[in-house]
Every structure is written in C-alpha cells, then in structure tokens.
Amino acid sequence: MTLTAKILVGIWTSVFAITAQAGEFKENNSIRYVKTCEAAANNDVSALKRLLRIEPYGKQHIVDNVRCNDMSITEFAASNYAVETTALLSRYAEKKQRLAAQAILDNSTAIASR
Template sequence: MKLSPLLLSTLIATAMTSFNLSALDNVALKFEAMDNSRNTLICIASASNNIRKLKALSRMDEYGVRDITENLTCNNTDVTSFAAQYGASKTTKYLSMHAPKKYKINIDDIEIEDIAKNPQGQVIYVVSN
C-alpha cells in the first residue's frame, strides 16, 4: 500500500504530537500543599519533577538528601516512590541516587502517566509526615 504524502505527513504529525504529550511532566496534575512545611514543599517538587526546586529545598535540610529519602513520607508513601508514582523521572533519579538501598528505584521502571486518562486540572492534595 502506497501512502500519499498528505497522509504520511498527517501520520508523522500525529505521532510527534502524541509523543510530546506523553513526555510532558504532569501537565494535567496540580499538586496542592495541605500545609506550608518545607517537607510538603519537597514532596510537591518531587512529584512535579521540579529538580531545581527539589535541590534548593534539600540544601536547606540540615541532614541532607539521604535523610530526606529515608525519613520523609508524602501522602503515606516514601518520597522517592511518591515521585515515581507520578512519573517524575528527573526527581526520582536524583532521590534514588542518594537513597539507601531499600528506597532506590530503577529509573527504567518509571512509567510516564498518560495525561489523557486524567481530567485537566486534577488536584492532588499533598501532606508530609
């Protein structure tokens, strides 16, 4: 079957659009803090794949990133798993590099969440423990 140039370009454009949409970081999700603690802000930065903010907040912690990965829970989930749960590959990789063995996550196991499954503007309420 021979594809016409118009059909071929349409297929390519559709494929590129689909790829770009799946690669976006939590576009459909909005993380809302339930309190103003630094730990909750770390949880939100982790889940929203904001590596710059995560590193800045981690530097403020007197015990460092390893302590954060060992002791911080976000919505009753350890912070590294919480980031991975929302497909935040950059922050999961960063946290996992510093985490003790039991909290490490293989970056290849992270799946990009299909944003089409989530209603636009879905809000995830976040609290740290």
C-alpha cells in the same frame, strides 16, 4: 456501661485530648516537607535541589525519613512519573527504595507503551 465507667472514659478522653494539644507544631518543617514532596512529584529538579540544600539534617535525612502519601519520597516521585527527580533522589536512597522506584517507573513505561 455504668456511670463510673462513663466518667472514667470521659476523663481518659480528656487526658488524651490535652496531651495531643500539648505538642508543638513545627510549621516551618511541615511546610518545607510538603514543598519537598510537591517538588518531587512535579519533577521540579531545581526546587528539589534547593530544598535538599537547606535541609539542616542533610539530604540523606530527607530521603530516609520524609513520607509523602505514605510512601518514601523516592517512591512518591516515581509514582508521579517524575523521572528526573526520582533519579536525583535515588542517588541518596537505600537500595530497597531505589528498586521500588525503578519498578514503579518500569511499570508506568509499560503501561504508557500499550
């Protein structure tokens, strides 16, 4: 790699680093969504209802857009065997998410009964 190419790569890397730092981190939203994922995984229906109630964009926004460990929140609750929170979230989930969550719960029930 020539010196010119190395300099250009260095400048390009610096520009990306500055751009990445320029974005605002919305701490309150991130913390709330982490708590929402935790409530869903821990089968804590009362905490989940409270968090869904205070969501400014509505329950549907949470179910459609929040990802927990790269899964929809409904699938995440099901993968943690949280039957009650999965049922609550499934009310607002798209059919595809409901079916995926139900398949996870059915699979976990089959494994547990062995």
